[in-house]
Amino acid sequence: MLSVNHYLFLSLALFTIGVIGVLTRRNVIVILMSIELILNAVNINLVAFSRLFGDVAGQVFAIFIVTDAAAEAAVGLGIIIAFFRNRETVLADEMDLLKW
Amino acid sequence: MLDKVIFYVFGGIAVVSAALVVTRRNAVHSAVFLITALLATAGIFLQLRAEFLFVVQIILYVGGIMVLFVFVIMLVNLDVALQQIQFSRQKWVALLVTLALAGQVGAMLWWAGQPGKKTLPLPVSVAAPAEKLPANAEAVAHSLFGPYLLPFEIASLLLLVAMIGAVVMAKKKV
Numbered sequence: 139m140l141s142v143n144h145y146l147f148l149s150l151a152l153f154t155i156g157v158i159g160v161l162t163r164r165n166v167i168v169i170l171m172s173i174e175l176i177l178n179a180v181n182i183n184l185v186a187f188s189r190l191f192g193d194v195a196g197q198v199f200a201i202f203i204v205t206d207a208a209a210e211a212a213v214g215l216g217i218i219i220a221f222f223r224n225r226e227t228v229l230a231d232e233m234d235l236l237k238w
Numbered sequence: 239m240l241d242k243v244i245f246y247v248f249g250g251i252a253v254v255s256a257a258l259v260v261t262r263r264n265a266v267h268s269a270v271f272l273i274t275a276l277l278a279t280a281g282i283f284l285q286l287r288a289e290f291l292f293v294v295q296i297i298l299y300v301g302g303i304m305v306l307f308v309f310v311i312m313l314v315n316l317d318v319a320l321q322q323i324q325f326s327r328q329k330w331v332a333l334l335v336t337l338a339l340a341g342q343v344g345a346m347l348w349w350a351g352q353p354g355k356k357t358l359p360l361p362v363s364v365a366a367p368a369e370k371l372p373a374n375a376e377a378v379a380h381s382l383f384g385p386y387l388l389p390f391e392i393a394s395l396l397l398l399v400a401m402i403g404a405v406v407m408a409k410k411k412v
Contacts, residue, residue: 140241143351148249148282150347152256152275154340159260161332162325167265167311171272174303175256178279181291189286194377197288198386201378204291204298205393209400211303215310216407222314223410231326 145186152179164229166221170214177207244285252278263324265311273304289374 152175159172181200188196222228255274262268280295326332382390 140245141351143347144245144249145282145286146347147344148245148252150340150343151253152279154336155253155256155260157336157339158333161336162329163260164322164324164326165265167307167314168260168268171259171268171307174272174299175259175275178276178299181295182279182282185283185286185288185291188288194374194381195386197291197374197378198381200288200291201294201382202389202393204294205397208298208303209396211306212400212404213407215306216404218310219313220407228314229322 142186142190145182149179149182149186152176152182164231166218166228166230166233167215169230170211170218173214174207174211177203241285245282248278248281248285251275252282266308269304269307269311272307273300276300276304287374290378 156172156175156179159175160169163169163172181203184196184200184203188194188200218228221233225232227233252275255271255278258271259268259275262271276295276299280292280300283295284292
């Protein structure tokens with residue numbers, strides 16, 4: 139029988155892969171995609187617990203997270219376009235204007 | 239039994255394509271595999287009887303956000319980036335730290351899930367029989383427009399701000 143632990147482990151796997159993507163990739167677009175993976179992993183947790191407790195509030199919060207993900211993607215990609223126009227790069231370690 | 243098969247098929251697809259997202263060299267390939275991962279997650283949602291979230295995931299994530307991603311990948315010239323090193327210098331340290339984190343959380347979940355402990359091992363599938371659940375979209379609507387009305391309005395404000403922000407960011411002259 140499937141327990142809530144199965145979903146937690148699936149969520150943990152997706153979260154870990156997302157964090158690895160954020161920390162190791164140089165391409166900012168792939169980093170943003172990894173953030174989407176992380177948010178998705180959180181959603182699986184919320185929906186699994188919503189099913190476990192028979193309370194629909196978890197799904198409502200998952201909808202809020204999807205909204206946040208949309209806002210974050212829109213603003214983040216806008217920043218990437220603006221930055222690419224100025225510096226001609228999408229690599230995270232070349233974005234060092236504030237570093238000295 | 240069928241629940242288990244569906245879970246492992248969708249979960250396996252999600253994990254494999256997530257791993258491909260972070261390892262592929264070409265960002266377009268990453269985007270395609272991210273679409274697969276998100277669709278597999280939508281399947282998991284459907285198996286958890288969250289039908290409304292299943293539709294939201296497909297329409298909003300796969301239909302909206304991913305189109306935005308692919309659009310930006312097309313705008314940003316990636317031919318140069320393809321030739322460069324894809325992983326940053328701190329990759330081994332980052333991998334080690336992340337795996338340590340995953341090991342800790344995994345061990346915690348594993349211990350909590352052992353029989354004898356009454357914390358986690360409640361089976362999801364018999365939590366409430368699927369036939370006894372109220373219509374999902376209806377229940378979500380009652381919750382969203384009842385106790386969570388204020389967060390809902392704040393979310394709409396957030397979307398407005400994000401929309402203005404994106405337009406200002408992507409404008410040629412500020």
